[in-house]
Amino acid sequence: MRVPILELKPTYLELKDELDAAYHRVMDSGWYLMGREVDAFEEEFAAYIGTKHCVAVGNGLDAIRLALVAYGIGPGDEVIVPAHTFIATWLAVSQTGATPIGVDVCLDTANLDPSLLSGALSSRTKAIIPVHLYGQPADMDPIHDFAKAHNLIVIEDAAQAHGARYKERMCGTLGHAAAFSFYPGKNLGAFSDGGAITTDDAEVARKARMLRNYGSETRYYHDLPGINSRLDELQASFLRVKLRHLDAWNSRRAELAQNYLSQLSAFNFEGIPVVSEWSQPVWHLFVIRHPRRDALQQHLVYQGIQTLIHYPILPHLSGAYANTEIGNRKVEMRIAEQVAKEVLSLPIGPHLSSQSVIDVVSAIQSFPRD
Ligand SMILES: Cc1ncc(COP(=O)(O)O)c(C=O)c1O
Numbered sequence: 001m002r003v004p005i006l007e008l009k010p011t012y013l014e015l016k017d018e019l020d021a022a023y024h025r026v027m028d029s030g031w032y033l034m035g036r037e038v039d040a041f042e043e044e045f046a047a048y049i050g051t052k053h054c055v056a057v058g059n060g061l062d063a064i065r066l067a068l069v070a071y072g073i074g075p076g077d078e079v080i081v082p083a084h085t086f087i088a089t090w091l092a093v094s095q096t097g098a099t100p101i102g103v104d105v106c107l108d109t110a111n112l113d114p115s116l117l118s119g120a121l122s123s124r125t126k127a128i129i130p131v132h133l134y135g136q137p138a139d140m141d142p143i144h145d146f147a148k149a150h151n152l153i154v155i156e157d158a159a160q161a162h163g164a165r166y167k168e169r170m171c172g173t174l175g176h177a178a179a180f181s182f183y184p185g186k187n188l189g190a191f192s193d194g195g196a197i198t199t200d201d202a203e204v205a206r207k208a209r210m211l212r213n214y215g216s217e218t219r220y221y222h223d224l225p226g227i228n229s230r231l232d233e234l235q236a237s238f239l240r241v242k243l244r245h246l247d248a249w250n251s252r253r254a255e256l257a258q259n260y261l262s263q264l265s266a267f268n269f270e271g272i273p274v275v276s277e278w279s280q281p282v283w284h285l286f287v288i289r290h291p292r293r294d295a296l297q298q299h300l301v302y303q304g305i306q307t308l309i310h311y312p313i314l315p316h317l318s319g320a321y322a323n324t325e326i327g328n329r330k331v332e333m334r335i336a337e338q339v340a341k342e343v344l345s346l347p348i349g350p351h352l353s354s355q356s357v358i359d360v361v362s363a364i365q366s367f368p369r370d
């Protein structure tokens with residue numbers, strides 16, 4: 001493969017000394033779970049995002065789920081989610097016992113279309129989860145206005161948006177709470193699973209802290225029906241190192257994205273990502289659209305270029321929801337269905353070379369037009 005979609009090892013090699021030192025610090029400490037490194041990471045990540053609290057958890061799925069539970073959302077409730085997202089957004093809702101209600105997305109950004117929110121509202125609606133998909137902020141102001149008018153909680157799914165900004169405001173500060181993932185390939189990724197909730201709400205942070213640890217505040221006193229979703233000390237120590245480099249890596253991603261945008265526009269390629277003037281994306285993914293996506297992907301494989309599809313199947317059409325009320329509802333999500341058929345993620349990452357972008361673009365340019 002000439003250009004892989006993503007390489008993780010260069011990150012380790014770039015920071016080898018710092019990461020190895022963190023590893024030895026933790027191993028020598030004799031304390032491996034929920035200790036000083038997690039405390040310090042929570043403080044540092046909250047400061048970076050700009051919230052009063054950060055609660056580290058085991059993964060991004062649990063971050064969404066525990067934020068919902070901390071707000072009292074559960075069986076009988078409905079939560080509005082975008083029709084096109086990684087399935088975790090939906091499963092997190094289902095796992096609380098609430099029902100995810102899909103809303104169609106904008107063609108340009110694949111993010112939730114705020115103008116369609118009222119069609120998804122019912123007397124059971126309790127929350128909205130906008131997703132900042134591909135690292136591009138959702139249009140939060142109209143979502144907020146709607147939430148305020150109907151007394152709904154807003155939980156951002158910021159799993160792909162570490163450092164992204166909406167109207168100069170950081171993603172992760174834009175709702176009642178936000179959920180992050182530190183899956184290794186994320187802009188801020190651990191070397192295993194990890195996640196976090198950010199919020200200004202002290203009571204929600206306290207509940208989330210209990211919920212991640214068997215509902216306990218005091219050892220062996222279990223006041224809430226919690227789960228086990230704890231970040232370990234090693235991952236927290238690695239994340240502390242990587243957090244210091246996040247802005248530089250996001251800048252490099254932005255530079256590569258600009259290269260893609262200008263080089264693809266130069267030959268009038270139509271399906272380039274659209275960035276609103278209020279959006280400062282962090283380019284977790286660089287996603288193009290093409291009406292003959294599968295043929296283009298195959299063409300790129302022949303040229304040694306790896307791509308991925310984020311995501312080919314909408315959550316409500318996935319096997320996970322087959323034969324359930326959600327799967328059987330068969331609501332039409334016209335734009336999301338088109339997006340799922342057309343999207344193609346090109347290689348991007350802080351260690352991708354500018355030459356690789358040129359190679360990818362020239363391979364796309366050589367794809368025969370109809
Ligand atoms: C949009 C979105 N939401 C939620 C998640 C769940 O995160 P995790 O894989 O850490 O559970 C992911 C990550 O894969 C994601 O991309």
